[in-house]
Amino acid sequence: MATAQSAQQQPGAEPGILDTKFRELLATVKKNRPSDDTGIIRLAWEFCARHHQGQLRASGDPYVLHPLEVGQMLAEMRLDATAIAAGLLHDAVEDTPVTADDVAEQFGEQVAHIVEGVTKIDKIQFANREDRQAENVRKMLLAMVSDVRVVLIKLVDRLHNMRTLEHLAADRRQAIARETLDIYAPLAHRLGMGKIRGELEDLAFRFVDPIAYEQVSGAVEARREEGEHFLREVEAALNERLREHKIRARVEWRIKRLYSIYEKLQKQQVTVDQIYDLLAIRAITTSVQDCYAVFGLIHSLWRPVPGRIKDFIAMPRPNLYQSLHTTVMGEGGHQFEVQIRTEEMHRLAEEGIAAHWKYKSGAGSTSARDEQRLAWVRQLVEWQREMTDPNEFLSTLKIDLYPEEVYTFTPKGKVVVLPKDSTPIDFAYSIHTDVGNSCVGAKVNGRLTPLRAKLRNGDIVEIATQHGHTPSRDWLNYTKSPRARNKIKHWLNEHQRQRAVEIGRKLLEREARKYRIPLSKITDSDYARVAADCGLGTASELIAAIGFGKYSSRQILNKLSPGAIGPNSLETEAAAEARPAPPGDGVAKIHLRGSDSLLVEGQDDLLVYRARCCNPIRGEEIVGYVTRGKGVAVHARACTNVQNLLYESDRRIAVEWAAGEDSSAVGARAGGRETRTTYPVKLTVYCDDRAGMLKELTAVISDEDANIRGLDTKVATGSEAVVEFVLEVEDVRHLNSIVSGLRRVQGVREVLRAAKV
Ligand code: MN
16 A cells, blocks of 8 residues: 655655655644644545656656645644645545545545545636626635635645746746736735735736836845844834833835735836835834824834824724724834734734634634624625524635535636526526527537526536527526516517517408408508507507507508498307308417417417416317407306407407317328327316325326326315316317216216316
8 A cells, every 4th residue: 555655756856855844734734733633634645656756847846746735734724634635635636546535435524525525616716707707706715615725725735836937837837826916815815815916916916917027126125234224224113212211013124026016106106116015013012002103103213104004993894804904204204114012912813814723622612702703704705694503604714605606617618697597598698688588498518508506606507599599488487587587478478479470461451351351462561650649659569569469450441441340240149250250361260289389270370378267178169359569368168257348349259179189180280190189177176085086086087088187186075075187188178078988977066177278
């Protein structure tokens, strides 16, 4: 079995250097977290050394040096053994044949989960990302991980890669540095990790804008000696004054970071020579009270610059950074900034969210302090939900950010932010209206996925489109984003208008034939006149208005051809109804075919559907009714709605079932397939609650050769049972035969057909 020793024989490694470094790591863990069990760290190191064996980094170093450095940095951040083990293994799944299952088996679910999270982030391609996407990417990153340690490892991983960036090719360098500046440094900032953020920024700055970097660093170097000399004097003066007043505080000084100077140059539109606050002093005290005391001392020594005093102790920043800031004028006109804070504030400013691991062990009681820290974390991650158990939150450090949004990708790596529970349809519309309108399928993470499937964070979505494909009303049930919904509705309205024009024209033609008025004699100007009369702009709007049912075809026809429907030609409704269709007039009757029928014999274009309220089945007496914009609704004549609907007699239209529809006819249409049109019907059977009842009922139905689509039983009283069937029947004869069969079963009291299915 390979052990840590095998790492010694790796190419490029100086003998023993890896061992030495690993011992250093263990020593750091011992120092920072003496009670942590290092067993898992040792195991992880052996595993890591074994599986990365022979791999080299671009620098020529053995690959394992990288995870080892990552582990070391995590240990220095005082993270727990689990995080350090995961840090050592963070590239194992990505870069070696090791699988997530292997990791889970040997190191447990938690480590595997963290490694998986890091791997997932690694797979995202940020290339070609637009600037305005950066915030989305950062949010998405946070939303993707359920364990903060994933982000911490990723940040440390990036930091080490940035430190060794010079070994990569120039274009790779540039891309990685850009991404660091856009994504990872702001992420570190958001998590309050000032130290990592600063280092990431300065490292990236060098590669992203080498010219500006040279300028800024050149200017800083030129003033370094003078600046450092000055700061040492300030330090000495301040220390002396602190001693006099018996205030315990340590004083640090520094020349500000290059990237922060650069940002200031950009923001203030000045040259490096004009930047006055290159120099900074920091006093770190043991109490908040002392912070304000030191603040007073400083102002007694040096004159404050107006407008530069900030109290972030009383008013912490959004990432809960706390400090007192002031800028003062020193000797020789040197300005310098002073930050004053307690040790704890300092640690939080440097380490941010990582500072919490220190308190994790022994987290049993919820002290006021814990509450405060919790508030900090809460605000930090913009926690949006009620937390039921704050302790649990701290111990698992689960984060659920931006729960109202889901972050997905195009195959090219562009982030698409959608409302939670969005589907590929939402995604398609977010790309382009045409993509949405013509989408027929989707691949999510390379797999074919239904259009109605909900997308999850990190999903890579690919949309398949087909020319000529159109949206369906159904889609409104599977879309969340306002954009998609509006576009679908818009399309449907537009489409509905076209349908209305078609329906309106048919109705007008039908009416014209009925009264033997040649439509060809009606001119464009007639249409225009009548349209204007009705307050409509165009002839097609007029026709659509008939289709939508706003006007009856007879009304419009009468206006188009005044007098043609005179008292002589005007029949009463009853007479018109009673009069048989003229020979050869295929329009008078609409023939209904199929189960959810859109098909009409001879008049294929007319939109006809069975009304939901009564679901008429083949063979039943039916009535057609021209709806507003949805075509012709076909009701059973017995339907209660018919009485209410038909008071507008103009909208009534005669319909009948297409003749000769049997299985062979339909089969021929369907290209030879044996299909039979059936209609769903719901029957409610009231019967005795006795053994064998259900069996007998279903036997009747299957003897009648009807499919049972749904079945529900409930006991209504002590002795009576109610059984509901949804059956597929061929026609009304078929249904009647089933009903009488059911009624013959002993103990059946009543069989009723429900209007709705
Ligand atoms: Mn790595």
